[in-house]
Amino acid sequence: MSPPASPPPPPPDADTRHKRERRKEARPGELLDAALDLFVEKGFAATRVEEVAARAGVSKGTLFLYFPSKVDLFKAVVREAISGRFDEWKAEMDSFPGDTGELVRECMLRWWERIGNTRASGITKLVMSEAGSFPEIAAFYTQEVIEPGNVLVRTILERGVKRGEVRDIDIDSACHSIIAPMIFLTMWKHSLGPCCAVQPTLDPRAFILAQADILTHGLLKPSTRTHST
Incomplete structure (x- = not known):
């Protein structure tokens, strides 16, 4: 006889959902802020998108969800700043x-x-x-x-x-x-x-x-x- 299935985890409470939503909304701004720092410190050629993502605390894949390329990221920085x-x-x-x-x-x-x-x-x-x-x-x-x-x-x-x-x-x-x-x-x-x-x-x-x-x-x-x- 198989053991009873574990109950599903409880859904996240409202505070957790709101924190995740706020975090998601903040990501583009955090990425732009990190990109501005690195572009100014290192120049365009020497800045790698992996560095920008790491400084913003996200994965490279997450960065590409918002900015498809380094050129697009640079353009967004110029428009924002x-x-x-x-x-x-x-x-x-x-x-x-x-x-x-x-x-x-x-x-x-x-x-x-x-x-x-x-x-x-x-x-x-x-x-x-x-x-x-x-x-x-x-x-x-x-x-x-x-x-x-x-x-x-x-x-x-x-x-x-x-x-x-x-x-x-x-x-x-x-x-x-x-x-x-x-x-x-x-x-x-x-x-x-x-x-x-x-x-x-x-x-x-x-x-x-x-x-x-x-x-x-x-x-x-x-x-x-x-x-x-």
Whole structure:
């Protein structure tokens, strides 16, 4: 006579189910956070999806459920950390009450606070370093970050022209002039910045204020020039 069958295990209680559901919902964010760390630390080529999964505490198979490839993972990181915020920034710039000089300065400072002074700024250095080897990620970054960034800065300058604050200038070149100091700060932060013995310490906020002051004195008509504080 066979022994009686063991009773089935009891179903998980509500708290256990909720914990599992919360864990599942958190996984994409945890994977993106781990991927951002590793991409910035090691670069795109040297980062392996196994490392990302391990740092996030999941299996490689789980990672592929959310992101089919390393390129898809990289794109999701860029959207989460940088390009997904452009609508928010545009709304802030559109509603800004100050003059063009103040708006240029505020735009540069906000970029530093939200991107430049965070881990996400390492993505810019990664793309610049590895664009030749990975044209797909370079094209994606251009479409998702560089082009919207240029549009945002162009909108600021065109606003100044319409308000009679900005003189007749080559707006495309002026956009590059505003963005270039931000790129310099990014490269400094992820190269010589940590090596204080190599060069004097740079105060990013003071640098931005000086650049904004120099730029706006060149952009604005004499009667509308403002001074950085």
